[in-house]
Amino acid sequence: MDDPRQTVPHAVGLIQHKMSVPDVPERLVPRPRIATALGALIERRQVVLVLATAGAGKTTAVSQATARLPHPVAWLSADATDARPGRLLAYLEEVLARHAPAAHQVATRALRAGIQHAESAGLLAESLRGHTLVLVLDDLERLGASGEVWETLGSFLHYLPRTVRAVLVSRRDIPPAVHRRLDLTSVASLREEDLAFTVEEAADALRLNDNTTVDPAQAVSATGGWVTGVLFEAWRSEEHTAVVGGEADPLHGYMSSRILAELSDADRDFLVTAAVLDEVTAERARVLGLAAPARRMQSLRSVRLPVVWSRDGRTMRFHPRLREFLLEQLGRRDDEELRRIRLAHGRLLAGEGHDEEATEVLLLAGEAAEARVCGARVILRVIERLDLPVAERWLDAFGPVGREPHELTTARLMLAWARDDYRGGTAIADALLDAGTRDEVARRSERAAALMIYCYAQCGRPGDVEDILRLAGPGAEVAAVRYSLGTMYPSYRVDTPPELTGGPSDAFVLFAKYWFGHLSDLDISLESHWGTSLAAPWQIAALRAQGHTRRALELYERTRDSVSNSLSLHAVVPELLLDAGRPSEAITALEEGRRLALAAGARTWYLGFTEGLVRLRILDRRDPAVSMALLDGLDNDPLIEQAVQLSAKARAWRGWLLLRSGADADALDCLREAVSLLRAGGLLLELPVAAVLLAEAEWRAGHADEADRAADLALEVSGRQGSHHVLLQVLGEFPAVASRRIDAEAETDTPWHTVGRALAAQGANIQVAERMPAVTVSEFGRHALLVDGAEARLRISKSLELLSYLSSRPGHAADRPRVLEALFARDDRSTRAYLRQAVHQLNLALPPQLRLTVEQNRLSLADEVAQGCQSLLMESDLAHANRLTGRARLSAIEALLARYEGDYLPGRTSQWVEERRRALSRQAADALSSAADLALRLHQYGDAVRLCERATAIDPLREVAWRVRMRAANALGDDDGVLMAFQDCEAALAGIDATPSPSTRRLLEQLQR
Structure with a gap:
């Protein structure tokens, strides 16, 4: 079986020397x-651009400047392969994590979770908060003049914390895609003229290179101070012509005539062939088939060349322009020789674990078979970081499906799925079947099995679905696709959705949760999902169904051009466009969805778009005859009988049309069947609509009780979805359903009254009784009673204290003696009279229905008033937050503690107040301590430190919080912070004559090693 964790990008296979500060030349001026x-620019500005031609001394200048700064330096030298945004992020993450542990795998996790490159880059940048360092990105011209990689880099720079400096080094100008994301006031630049040699520096450089015959002033005048021009005596105008060395490029001409021409044939051939290597050693050169490599390198070591040698003289790296020139020379060799060198190079890269680079080189060599072996090891990683064009190009080069590594088959299926090519996905599965390998692939690769199942299901081939399910193992990805099948086929339905894993299969779960009506579970900011292109449509749909039309439209506009899974988008956007008052666009989107579904061979999608078209035509009141004809076509499709969701909705929309036409008896039959199917299938999304329609049909048939039950079902399911938006839409056409239920209610503030008021606000002809006033009690930071938002003025302050006291008691009630003890610490004639006045004043402020009652010497507070007290709301919110997990829990705890800031009942000094204040403080400290530990496990180390500080400010003796703070400081590389946290813990415990526990001391020892 495939293990999804094995496909996460990681440091293995990354070229290490790219992430090191380059060696300086031996003879350095x-x-x-x-x-x-x-150095001054770097200290003053967040982004510094160093832009100049090759050989201008950019890298050396930056290396010298950053060496003098008091900050850590992270260095990354780009090459052509980094033009893939996923590849660049992998390197950025690795080099940054060496100085900021919080950056470890932030981008790779985000990419695997499906977050787009630019957003993943932003998350990586934000992980550097709390760190001060300088990041140098060298050789950026190798990323090309434009492309997604620059958008990714621009996003990364945009979100960099102010404590991080970035130095961008390039031969070319930085593209506008980056400049657009930068604050121009925070950018400085160093250019060609700034780097040019002065006459004195040129003299020093020529003297260091044993050249005393050249006039430094003339050299600077002729070359403009270009460093390489001075060092290589390239100022003579006769040498700066297209004919020098037979080259069109003047620098290449110079290299040809003044570098290669001065070498021996053996050294020249060695240099040109070795140019395929980014780093030349004798061992690597020998693999290329070069003779006597150690001798050749020793010979070249004595020649003045634009290369950098390691201190031991065993490793050589070319100046980029020299390497470009040498590779151009290499390209002039005959095809067979080129193929031999590339093949040797590819095999060398593969042996070193650089499978991605090896795949590219082996394909250039025409060795598709060997490239396939290397590519199979990394292609899933390439796809999961969303470099889809690279994977497509590889698979095209590898040839058709056959007996191949199952990773490649899985990759083909993933691409077909991501591109909505279900016909292509089934063709892959069928080819495997013809080759006799489908069963083997399904057993070995859970992901391949899941994707084949999904493609077969969308193409309307349930028999093949069942065949693969019998073979596939019981893993998370098969469980996810089986869960999604439950939206169509009742036999696959399960009540509990699978856990989200962060892998591609999460999209199956999202799809199903939407149709099952679990709208509150579709916030992709809380869970990991693979690819915004797969997850965004369902988030848009959930926002729309919850009535957040503006937010849904914003997300749609932001993602529609980047979403590859266009069928999903076409499925959810039409109703959003209709809500936004754009019915023609909505109909057009559905028609386009039908066309795309036909082209993709997706029968279930096609049927879904057809019934969606019917619903929009009904809502937009278009010709009912056309809608009925579309429904007749659905009924004649054999697949509709098996697909419960489509069948149920088709019956509901037919019933809706029949109600409009007055065919009430036929409508009742259709709607009873629709509601029964939706309930049996757990398909809650459309159930409120169908249930309202059924309530109207039952009423018209004279079945009042059945009508009430159907209406209550609609309200219940709508409430479970967290929004009445869809319910209100259908009640807008049938407001009598709501009116009848409101009239039947004995109380005046039921959920039906709330719905009725919302309908009335939308202009529906409906009458609703006045609701009960809302009562809230502010208890944190200030003590006040508010009735419908207006503060009530109480002449006796004990009235408010009485209210809060009773709200804190079990049952919100207490006997008179206990109340007197709590509020006055005594029971006599004076305090009893004072209590009577406090009760009277409180009841004058409260609404009549909610007044405090005194019966048989017992005072009772209405539940509605007690539940409006902030302390009870805080406890309720804490209980809810503790039921959440992961980032959702962390966010909930932080949000609720921000809502309840300030002392409880400030200024009150009664014993019961002090006890209640301590209890609430303990709960807050517990929540903060728990949140800090959670932040630590989520690698949010800065947040963990901050939360620990808040927890220990409330309860300095909470030793577990001090330990979390020590661990977080250690993760941030803050050794002083570790020791300081321990010392603060020690000082706090000394206040009660205690000392840190042995476990805390052991932790200090471990973290200081």
Whole structure:
């Protein structure tokens, strides 16, 4: 079986020297003016651009400047493969994590979770909060002049904390895609003229290179101070022509005539062939088939070349322009020789674990078979970081489906699924079946099995679905696709949705949760999902169904161009467009969805778009005859009998049309069947609509009790979805359903009254009794009684204290003696009279229905008043937050504690107040301590420290919080913070003559090693 964790991008296979500060040349001219100026720019501005031509001394200048700064330096040298945004993020994450542990796998987790490259880059940048460092990105011209990689880099720079500096080094200008994301006031630049040699520096450089015959002033005048021009004597105008060395590029001409021409044939051939290597060693050169590599490198070591040697002289790296020139020379060799070198190079890369680079090189060599082996090891990782075009190009080069590694088959299926190509996905599965390998692939690769199941299901082939399900193992991905099948086929329905894993199969779960009506579970900011292109449509749909039309439209506009899964988008957007008052666009979107579904071979999608078209035509009151004809076509499709969701909705919409036409008896039959199917299938999304329609049909048939039950079902299910938006839409056409239920209610503030008021606000002809006034009691930071938002003025302050006291008691009631003891600490004639006045004043402020009662010497507070007290709301919110998990729980705890800031009942000093205040403080400290531990486990180390500080401010003796703070400080690389947290813990415990526990001391020892 596939293990999804094995497909997460990680550091294995990354080229390490790219992430190291480059070695400086042996003969280095000190240039303090540039180092000082550049260092000052880096300290003052967040982003510094160092832009100049090749050989201008950019890298050396940045290396010298950053070495003098008091901050850690993270260095990344780009190459052509980094033009893939996922690849660049993998390197960025690795180099940053060396200085900021919180950055470890932030981007790779986000990419695997399906977050787009630009957003993943932003998350990586935000993980650096609390760190001060300088990030140098060198050789950026190798990323090309435009493309998604620049958008990704721009997003990363946009979200960088102010404590992090970025230095961008390139031969070309930085594209507008990056500049658009930067605050121009925080950007500075160093350019060609700033880096140019002065006459004095040129003299020093020429002297270091044993050249005393050249006039430094003439050299600077002729070259403009270009560093390489000075060092390589390239100022003579006769050498800066297209004919030098037979090259069209003047620099290439110079290299040809003044570098290669001065080498021996053996050294020249070695240099040109070795240019395929980013880093040349004798061992690597030998693998390329080069003779006597150690001798050749020793010979080249004595020649003045634009290369950088390691200190031990065993490793050589080319100046980028020299390498470009040498590779151009290599390209002039005959095809067979080129193929031999590329093949050797590809095999070398594969042996070193650089499978992605090896795949590219082996494909260039025409060795598709060997490239396939390397590509199979990394292609799922490439797809999960969303470099889909790369994976598609590889698979095209690898050839048709056959007996191949199951990773490649899985990759083909993933691409077909991501592109909505269900016909292509089934074709892959059928080809495997013809080759006799489908069963084997289904057993070995759970993901491949899940994708084949889904493609077969969408193409209306339930028999093949069942065949694969019998073979596939009981893993998370098969469970996810089986859960999604439950929306169509009742036999697959399960009550409990699978846990989200962060892998591609989460999209199956999202799809199903939407149709099952679990709208509150579709917030993709709380859980991991693979690909915004797969998850965004269902979030848009959930926002629309909950009545958040503006937010849904904003998300739609933001993602529609990047969403590859267009069928999902076409399925959910039409109703959003209709809600937004754009019915023609909605109909057009559904018609386009039908066309796309036909092209993709997706029969279930096609049927779904058809019934969706009927619903929109009904809502927009278009020709009912056309709608009926569409429904007749659905009824004649054999698949409709098996697909319960489609069948149920088709029956509901037919019943709706029949109600409009007055065919009430036929409508009743259709709607009873629709509601029965939706309830049996657990398909709650459309159930409120069908139930309202049924309530109207039952009433017209004279079945009052059945009508009430259907209406109550609609309200109940709508409430479970967290919004009455869809319910209110259908009640807008049938307001009598709500009116009848309101008239039947004995109370005046039931959920039906709330719905009725919402309908009345929308202009529906409906009468609703006045509701009971809302009572809230502010208890944190200030003590006040508010009735419908207006503060009640009480002449006796004990009235408010009495209210809060009773709300804190079991049953919100207490005997008179206990109340007198709590509020006055004594029971006599004076305090009893004072209590009577406090009760009287409180009842004058409260609504008549909610007044405090005194019966048989017992005072009782109405539940509605007690539940409006902030302390009870805080306890309720804490209980709810503790039922959540992960980031949702962390966010909930932080949000609720922000709502209840300030002392409880400030200024009150009664014993019961002090006890209640301590109890609430303990609960707050418990919540903060729990949140801090959770933040630590989620690698949000800065948040963990902050939450620990709040927890220990409330309860300094909470030793577990001090330990979390020590661990968080350690994760941030803050050794002083670790020790300080321990010392603060020690000082707090000393206040009660105690000392830190052995476990806390052991933790300090472990973290200080």
